[in-house]
Amino acid sequence: MKSTISRDNERLVHVPLGDRAYDILIGPDLIAHAGGEITSRLKVRKAAIITDENVAPLYLDRLVDSLQTDGVETVSLTLPAGEKTKSLEHLTTVCDLALSARIERNDAIIALGGGVIGDLAGFAAGIVRRGVRFVQMPTSLLSQVDSSVGGKTGINTRHGKNLLGVFHQPDLVLADTSALDTLSEREFRAGYAEVAKYGLIDRPDFFEWLEKNWAEVFAGGPARAEAIALSCQAKADVVVEDERETGRRALLNLGHTFGHALEAATHYDSRRLVHGEGVAIGMVLAHRFSARLNLASPDDATRVEAHLKAVGLPTRISDIPGDMPSTEVLMDAIAQDKKVKSGKLTFILTRGIGQSFVANDVATSEVQTFLSQNLA
Ligand SMILES: NC(=O)c1ccc[n+]([C@@H]2O[C@H](COP(=O)([O-])OP(=O)(O)OC[C@H]3O[C@@H](n4cnc5c(N)ncnc54)[C@H](O)[C@@H]3O)[C@@H](O)[C@H]2O)c1
Ligand SMILES: O=C(O)C(=O)C[C@@H](O)[C@H](O)[C@H](O)COP(=O)(O)O
Numbered sequence: 001m002k003s004t005i006s007r008d009n010e011r012l013v014h015v016p017l018g019d020r021a022y023d024i025l026i027g028p029d030l031i032a033h034a035g036g037e038i039t040s041r042l043k044v045r046k047a048a049i050i051t052d053e054n055v056a057p058l059y060l061d062r063l064v065d066s067l068q069t070d071g072v073e074t075v076s077l078t079l080p081a082g083e084k085t086k087s088l089e090h091l092t093t094v095c096d097l098a099l100s101a102r103i104e105r106n107d108a109i110i111a112l113g114g115g116v117i118g119d120l121a122g123f124a125a126g127i128v129r130r131g132v133r134f135v136q137m138p139t140s141l142l143s144q145v146d147s148s149v150g151g152k153t154g155i156n157t158r159h160g161k162n163l164l165g166v167f168h169q170p171d172l173v174l175a176d177t178s179a180l181d182t183l184s185e186r187e188f189r190a191g192y193a194e195v196a197k198y199g200l201i202d203r204p205d206f207f208e209w210l211e212k213n214w215a216e217v218f219a220g221g222p223a224r225a226e227a228i229a230l231s232c233q234a235k236a237d238v239v240v241e242d243e244r245e246t247g248r249r250a251l252l253n254l255g256h257t258f259g260h261a262l263e264a265a266t267h268y269d270s271r272r273l274v275h276g277e278g279v280a281i282g283m284v285l286a287h288r289f290s291a292r293l294n295l296a297s298p299d300d301a302t303r304v305e306a307h308l309k310a311v312g313l314p315t316r317i318s319d320i321p322g323d324m325p326s327t328e329v330l331m332d333a334i335a336q337d338k339k340v341k342s343g344k345l346t347f348i349l350t351r352g353i354g355q356s357f358v359a360n361d362v363a364t365s366e367v368q369t370f371l372s373q374n375l376a
């Protein structure tokens with residue numbers, strides 16, 4: 001019997017990308033009804049489900065049951081949780097599974113988990129048979145508001161963060177908001193950093209709304225659903241305008257040049273720093289750096305820091321437990337940033353809350369001096 005879905009409390013964001021257009025469904029209990037949604041939209045016969053060791057015991061059986069009820073044959077792979085799983089070794093394992101299971105181009109790889117699983121499984125989906133169908137089933141806040149949308153996939157290498165990858169849009173995103181009930185508070189906060197990012201990029205009213213309503217977003221209910229849907233819409237709007245990051249999409253990297261360098265410098269050790277925390281510190285640094293360059297008022301940086309601090313996020317490099325990374329290590333990581341052009345750094349800077357812009361040609365010496373002052 002086909003599973004059906006109640007439309008109560010469900011939101012839909014459409015990503016109009018021509019022949020790569022897709023829907024993002026956001027709502028409760030979507031995992032239990034995934035089979036019906038996937039088969040009615042994509043007509044897949046087989047699916048390789050990729051998940052991690054924290055998510056599998058909570059949601060894998062439910063997803064397999066739903067898919068099998070709707071006639072989809074499944075195989076699954078449970079990987080270790082955490083950033084270190086975005087590796088060439090695990091990419092090979094995922095590709096091997098898909099090929100052994102004879103996943104064809106019209107079949108699907110399904111990512112059931114956070115951004116780590118989404119980025120890794122999406123990369124595999126982009127390269128297996130030069131591209132098979134890809135379904136994102138994000139289970140962390142970060143993956144529901146950011147990583148499941150937009151088609152960036154990838155893994156880390158010893159040279160830095162996300163340095164191997166492809167653009168491969170999902171065919172469908174099913175964001176089951178009930179899954180957030182089992183997410184740790186720390187991971188919820190980390191995801192919230194990317195929510196606040198959309199306000200800081202170009203939606204000052206949203207940032208102001210978050211300042212007033214963040215406690216309701218954390219509590220769940222309509223404010224949370226609203227923040228997730230608005231974030232997906234904000235990301236979709238940018239992606240539709242500049243799918244391959246030739247210009248405007250770089251705005252989504254606000255806070256990430258510093259954040260990624262901090263992740264690399266802390267060896268992707270989630271006990272010290274997770275991605276969203278790096279982004280929170282990075283966004284405060286981007287606002288402080290903009291003030292130092294006389295582009296924005298220092299009061300804006302203070303306001304951003306006050307809000308992120310209020311929700312319990314780290315906001316300074318010194319908030320990261322363990323030894324402080326050196327300026328040299330951070331500058332080395334920054335030099336590998338994908339936005340570097342002809343050896344020149346590109347940064348996302350700001351003229352104020354919600355007034356971010358892409359700055360090419362930022363002097364390395366300015367960044368170095370600024371960082372060494374922030375590490376003092
Ligand atoms: N592709 C993109 O556009 C994009 C955007 C933002 C971030 N990212 C990437 O996403 C990654 C971060 O994603 P993340 O924050 O989701 O990290 P994650 O995938 O490591 O998930 C965070 C933790 O929460 C656990 N978890 C996930 N869902 C759960 C649930 N419902 N219940 C209980 N535990 C759950 C995971 O097992 C993990 O331990 C980084 O690698 C980052 O680079 C990519
Ligand atoms: O989708 C984008 O574009 C983003 O920049 C979103 C970021 O939140 C995300 O962390 C992304 O993976 C960073 O991309 P990268 O190109 O700097 O690796």
Ligand SMILES: [Zn+2]
Binds near residue numbers: 275
């Ligand atoms: Zn990010």
